[in-house]
Amino acid sequence: xxxxxxxxxxxxxxxxxxxxxxxxxxxxxxxxxxxxxxxxxxxxxxxxxxxxxxxx
Amino acid sequence: xxxxxxxxxxxxxxxxxxxxxxxxxxxxxxxxxxxxxxxxxxxxxxxxxxxxxxxxxxxxxxxxxxxxxxxxxxxxxxxxxxxxxxxxxxxxxxxxxxxxxxxxxxxxxxxxxxxxxxxxxxxxxxxxxxxxxxxxxxxxxxxxxxxxxxxxxxxxxxxxxxxxxxxxxxxxxxxxxxxxxxxxxxxxxxxxxxxxxxxxxxxxxxxxxxxxxxxxxxxxxxxxxxxxxxxxxxxxxxxxxxxxxxxxxxxxxxxxxxxxxxxxxxxxxxxxxxxxxxxxxxxxxxxxxxxxxxxxxxxxxxxxxxxxxxxxxxxxxxxxxxxxxxxxxxxxxxxxxxxxxxxxxxxxxxxxxxxxxxxxxxxxxxxxxxxxxxxxxxxxxxxxxxxxxxxxxxxxxxxxxxxxxxxxxxxxxxxxxxxxxxxxxxxxxxxxxxxxxxxxxxxxxxxxxxxxxxxxxxxxxxxxxxxxxxxxx
Numbered sequence: 001x002x003x004x005x006x007x008x009x010x011x012x013x014x015x016x017x018x019x020x021x022x023x024x025x026x027x028x029x030x031x032x033x034x035x036x037x038x039x040x041x042x043x044x045x046x047x048x049x050x051x052x053x054x055x056x
Numbered sequence: 057x058x059x060x061x062x063x064x065x066x067x068x069x070x071x072x073x074x075x076x077x078x079x080x081x082x083x084x085x086x087x088x089x090x091x092x093x094x095x096x097x098x099x100x101x102x103x104x105x106x107x108x109x110x111x112x113x114x115x116x117x118x119x120x121x122x123x124x125x126x127x128x129x130x131x132x133x134x135x136x137x138x139x140x141x142x143x144x145x146x147x148x149x150x151x152x153x154x155x156x157x158x159x160x161x162x163x164x165x166x167x168x169x170x171x172x173x174x175x176x177x178x179x180x181x182x183x184x185x186x187x188x189x190x191x192x193x194x195x196x197x198x199x200x201x202x203x204x205x206x207x208x209x210x211x212x213x214x215x216x217x218x219x220x221x222x223x224x225x226x227x228x229x230x231x232x233x234x235x236x237x238x239x240x241x242x243x244x245x246x247x248x249x250x251x252x253x254x255x256x257x258x259x260x261x262x263x264x265x266x267x268x269x270x271x272x273x274x275x276x277x278x279x280x281x282x283x284x285x286x287x288x289x290x291x292x293x294x295x296x297x298x299x300x301x302x303x304x305x306x307x308x309x310x311x312x313x314x315x316x317x318x319x320x321x322x323x324x325x326x327x328x329x330x331x332x333x334x335x336x337x338x339x340x341x342x343x344x345x346x347x348x349x350x351x352x353x354x355x356x357x358x359x360x361x362x363x364x365x366x367x368x369x370x371x372x373x374x375x376x377x378x379x380x381x382x383x384x385x386x387x388x389x390x391x392x393x394x395x396x397x398x399x400x401x402x403x404x405x406x407x408x409x410x411x412x413x414x415x416x417x418x419x420x421x422x423x424x425x426x427x428x429x430x431x432x433x434x435x436x437x438x439x440x441x442x443x444x445x446x447x448x449x450x451x452x453x454x455x456x457x458x459x460x461x462x463x464x465x466x467x468x469x470x471x472x473x474x475x476x477x478x479x480x481x482x483x484x485x486x487x488x489x490x491x492x493x494x495x496x497x498x499x500x501x502x503x504x505x506x507x508x509x510x511x512x513x514x515x516x517x518x519x520x521x522x523x524x525x526x527x528x529x
Binding site: 018019022 | 095097100101104108396500504507508510511514515518519521522525526
């Protein structure tokens with residue numbers, strides 16, 4: 001079995017560090033997008049209830 | 057409160073990693089030439105922070121489109137003689153480059169042709185155009201020859217020349233995209249690129265194609281869409297606050313010239329080719345390609361192809377792969393934008409409408425990857441001007457000039473590269489935000505539509521910095 005030289009792990013770890021900000025940013029943006037959509041839906045419901053005729 | 061904790065945690069994580077992982081190349085013990093206060097990857101984090109801050113700033117402080125209808129004002133008049141004069145200089149330089157390629161020494165560093173083509177022309181002009189406007193249009197030798205020929209032909213025949221064919225709409229900027237891809241292939245893949253006579257032959261072949269294109273579709277029309285170099289420099293010149301027209305110079309807001317870019321077919325492809333080929337140039341100098349390339353070459357050679365051809369094929373696969381990767385990334389961002397905004401147009405149409413946002417990124421990649429080439433190898437032009445053929449001449453008394461590798465430090469070059477990447481991507485964000493405001497119904501939808509474009513910008517920035525650090529390690 002060929003073992004990966006431990007020193008080479010430094011390369012891969014450093015390479016991964018360049019990807020990490022992108023991963024974090026995508027995660028935050030996806031969450032924010034989901035929140036925006038939820039908020040818009042909620043606002044849509046409020047608008048509808050405001051437009052609805054008062055109950056007799 | 058939770059967000060603050062997360063932020064503190066991320067800062068601590070970054071600080072901890074900065075201490076634990078001083079820099080790349082731990083296995084080989086290669087000491088970087090730069091003397092940087094923080095590891096290179098941390099610049100990627102800082103660049104991401106700048107992009108996110110810019111995005112938030114734009115959402116809050118830029119509520120209406122400001123670049124979409126560019127206003128210009130006439131700065132000054134320019135003698136009409138300047139245009140033919142610059143054209144004549146361009147033709148003279150073209151003739152000199154071709155002549156040096158055929159008649160000069162075959163040693164690349166002592167012959168004018170390779171340095172002029174790959175450093176002064178390809179990189180130097182690309183940096184001049186965003187600053188001073190479309191410099192190449194004035195010096196374009198093929199355009200100058202065609203215009204002179206058309207003028208003489210009209211004079212001799214004493215009648216107007218027949219009108220050119222209408223330029224096919226479907227062709228768009230595809231001829232330019234193919235021309236630039238071919239040039240990148242010569243620069244990065246072709247094994248004969250070091251021989252000046254090969255470059256001279258290719259320069260003549262390129263000129264011949266341009267003459268055919270101009271004679272079929274008209275000089276200006278072909279230069280606008282078909283001539284790869286004219287389109288390449290023309291795109292970068294749209295960043296400039298200056299626009300030259302025959303007899304006058306106009307001033308405008310920087311970047312605003314890009315908003316009037318007509319998104320014809322091939323525009324996105326051309327920009328992806330520019331970013332992808334530059335990316336491959338960096339990638340091919342890094343350890344990942346260094347380990348992949350021999351295996352790929354051997355696999356191709358195993359099919360019965362010669363070793364040299366197999367190497368060229370392996371690099372061609374890498375080059376095309378890099379272009380496709382960049383195109384896929386952009387497409388991903390546009391598809392995300394389409395979903396977020398609920399835009400009625402197709403992803404292809406949306407990709408074209410936002411194609412101009414890729415121009416500053418392409419420029420950033422060119423500056424970041426080739427600045428050191430211009431800074432060091434560009435100095436060769438001083439002795440090559442005196443001795444273009446490499447045969448011991450000393451026309452201007454500068455033949456003894458040597459390349460000074462100390463005038464700018466590796467650290468300073470790194471900072472220029474990082475600044476170019478960050479500025480280019482912030483400019484891309486500004487253009488995308490401005491276009492989104494003009495296209496979508498309200499500011500909220502416009503901002504939300506740009507979430508994915510922000511992710512694309514962060515991806516391109518991180519990729520650019522990773523490529524630079526890999527190439528330098």
